[in-house]
Amino acid sequence: MKKAIVRARRFVGALGYAAMAAGAVVVLALAAWVSYGVVMRYVFRSPDAVVTEATALLLFPVAFAGLAYALEMDAYPRVTVLVDKLPPRAAQFLEGACRLMMSAVGGFFALAASQAAVRDFHSGAASEILLWPRWIFWTPSAAALWLFALLAALHFAETLAGAKEKQ
Numbered sequence: 570m571k572k573a574i575v576r577a578r579r580f581v582g583a584l585g586y587a588a589m590a591a592g593a594v595v596v597l598a599l600a601a602w603v604s605y606g607v608v609m610r611y612v613f614r615s616p617d618a619v620v621t622e623a624t625a626l627l628l629f630p631v632a633f634a635g636l637a638y639a640l641e642m643d644a645y646p647r648v649t650v651l652v653d654k655l656p657p658r659a660a661q662f663l664e665g666a667c668r669l670m671m672s673a674v675g676g677f678f679a680l681a682a683s684q685a686a687v688r689d690f691h692s693g694a695a696s697e698i699l700l701w702p703r704w705i706f707w708t709p710s711a712a713a714l715w716l717f718a719l720l721a722a723l724h725f726a727e728t729l730a731g732a733k734e735k736q
Contacts, residue, residue, distance in 0.1 A: 571730045578641075578723040585637025585720060588713050592634025599624050599631070622698045626706050633713035637720045640671070661728060668725035675718030682711035 606620030639645060652660050686707035688694075694703045 571727075574723060574726045574730055578720065578727060581637065581716065581720045581723055582641035585635075585641050585716055588716060589635040589638035592631045592713075595627060595631050595634070599627055619699060622696060623701075626696055626699075626701065629706050630709040630713065633710050633717070636675070636713055636717040640717060640720050640724070665725055665728040668721050668728055672718050672721035672725055675714055675721055679711055679714035679718050682707055682714050686711050 602620055603624055606617045606624075609620075610616040652663060655663065686704045689702065689707055690704040695701060696703060
């Protein structure tokens with residue numbers, strides 16, 4: 570059971586890496602697009618009407634793309650003043666409780682994003698200026714949040730099973 574949990578966590582962690590890499594590519598594209606917009610506005614005095622809304626819409630899913638990767642790399646800040654003073658069993662319990670809470674909160678937001686994507690798909694809601702379908706931006710956000718929630722749940726399962734690898 571422990572090996573299966575570790576394998577599943579590694580697989581979901583790899584998916585998290587892929588999501589982070591996709592987010593990084595979008596960030597590079599956004600940087601180029603914003604630079605183009607600045608040059609058009611201030612050098613050629615011909616502002617691009619698409620840049621502002623498009624970058625705002627694309628930043629939303631990018632904001633969630635690296636969540637699972639950051640969790641897998643243990644990159645979230647932590648305050649360990651009290652945890653370091655706890656006995657190992659109590660520290661492990663607190664770690665498990667933290668992972669469970671991360672999974673629950675991530676699942677809540679993933680569910681909300683999924684519902685928004687479905688509602689926007691069925692209603693045909695679109696952005697204000699570009700008229701891009703909103704579900705296109707909700708869907709990758711929901712996927713990244715589900716990935717985060719699943720990875721946090723697998724970390725919690727590892728903590729319960731005592732299979733947590735030393736980083």
